[in-house]
Amino acid sequence: MKSTHEESEIDLLVADRRVAADGVVALTLRHPAGEELPAWEPGAHVDLILTEDLTRQYSLCGDPADRSSWQIAVLQESDGRGGSAYVHDKLNPGTTVRVRGPRNHFPLEPADRYLFIAGGIGITPLLPMLEAATAAGAEWQLVYGGRTAASMAFVADLRAAHGDDRVVLRPQDEHGLLDLEALLGAPAGDTLVYCCGPGPLLDAVEERCSSWPSGALHTERFTPKEQGEPVLSGAFEVELAQSGLTLTVPPDRSILEVVEDAGVQVLSSCQEGTCGTCETAVLGGQVDHRDSLLTDEEKAANDTMFVCVSRAACPKLVLDL
Template identity: 55%
Template sequence: MTEVELKLRVVATDHPAEGVRRLVLTDAEGGDLPAWEPGAHVELTLGEGLVRQYSLCGDPADRSRWQIAVLRERHGRGGSAFVHDGLAADDVVSARGPRQQFAWEPSRSHLFLAGGIGITPLVPMLAAAEAAGVPWVLHYGGRSRASMAFADELAGRYGDAKVVVHPEDEEGLLDLGRIVGPPRDGLRVHACGPASMLAAVEQACASFPAGTLAVERFVAREDAAAPGGAFEVELTSDGRVLAVGTEESILDVLERAGVDILSSCREGTCGTCETDLVEGLVEHRDSILTPAEQEAMDVLFVCCSRAAAGCSRLVIDR
């Protein structure tokens, strides 16, 4: 997918669940929107200083419109409140995307696990699995049925055998150990939801073959912005060597040095600041790379990644 800068117009809104607002967005000039694949997200600029990423949850084949669904976060940082209260039909917002960090991959069978608003990137994945004609099932947990966006719509489309809804006020928390079960050949697991749920999913899948599990996080790892040891960063573009202190990120240092670099979340969840690693060992703190991708030591996210213990210098392609 090619990432581009866009102006998007809000053409319709509704509330598919309590506390969730869905926006339908079109190109402000009336053209086709960029192609995207299940799992992709778009970055929106929501007023001054608010840049947020939201999963695309519509039909990838429909180039005329995009859809996102946003949960009102009671203790958020302003992005969800802006979407709920600050946007109306015909408003235009700046955007960048589509961006892919959570790709759907064909497999012999699929298990989808959603918690709350984590259902959004999975909606187009379910359609892709259905179109592929392979076995799949979704287990979807939420506080209550009324709070679970798309639950009735998906169950009506695919049936209760494939869309299994688990309201917490009726059943308690998802029994992920039972749901995941033992390793199976050809299984692909996609999970999106709160950090506690994803930690339980990772534990349940610990004995599965590498590459079985793919997760998307809406919240950064706890250590993403934690202090670390000091180190140096060398830039391939001009050979400059910059010092990174214990309380600052590589991104902080690059910006201070006048290096032109795109960034957004500043906590390792969006992927905007991905940078090629030329030399050195990285302590990965992002919420994007798989364990195998981390071991490859060929990219890092300068907003949160640091030099690994014993490595005094990273050489990056900047």
């Protein structure tokens, strides 16, 4: 049995590789036979299936109108879990890599004005958003921070395309941390804020935007948010509507693990609530949302969940599996 999630997987050729900054490589991926790649919109990411046990998500940072190739950029992380090391060590021009997606949990909503805030490699999903905002005639500003100027990818491209008025560069060794109070201290009713970067930056931006209108802030995280204790400390049941099974989920196991052990396949990847691969429709019950993707409004709707991390806030959930 399979879940309701069907996504294409294709083997793509690494057509080009260049150094985008210190520790960052940019890869261009193409279909070996020259076929068009699936369409995508700004904010989308793809899964790179590097080995049987190693799948990682990377934002698409090229031009959505170019169906002949996809671009990603990958930061080499010395204390990472192996994905970035694999990309840097093994993905060279001429090699192939299996790719799944694209998928978008960070879409660009229409607005008259945008404030984009990037930290380090978090610039990648914002790049196509800048082009889309420009094409839509919206006003925008990008504030882009990084450890050093040399570590900040795509700086020359950004300056050439948009100039210094719209693109504010703030390497930390020269300017310190981003002045979020100056950027976000006064809520702007006609402005949407899009932020991607390391967890501490996102936490700080969320705190500053707590007084902004609901829905003004949009974030994407590479690492999961800190979560408190589950709503339920004990076991709960999940009824799988398609499969006709009712399963017990103990406190020390995820819904995903229990469901897969019962022979029901659910497409999954990150196992930490950041990629969105295992999204599952909720048909009944209340969810204890423990992901780093859904907005407060989406959580309140209680119609979807990520079964790798989220749990039940009631004795029984009914899922569309």
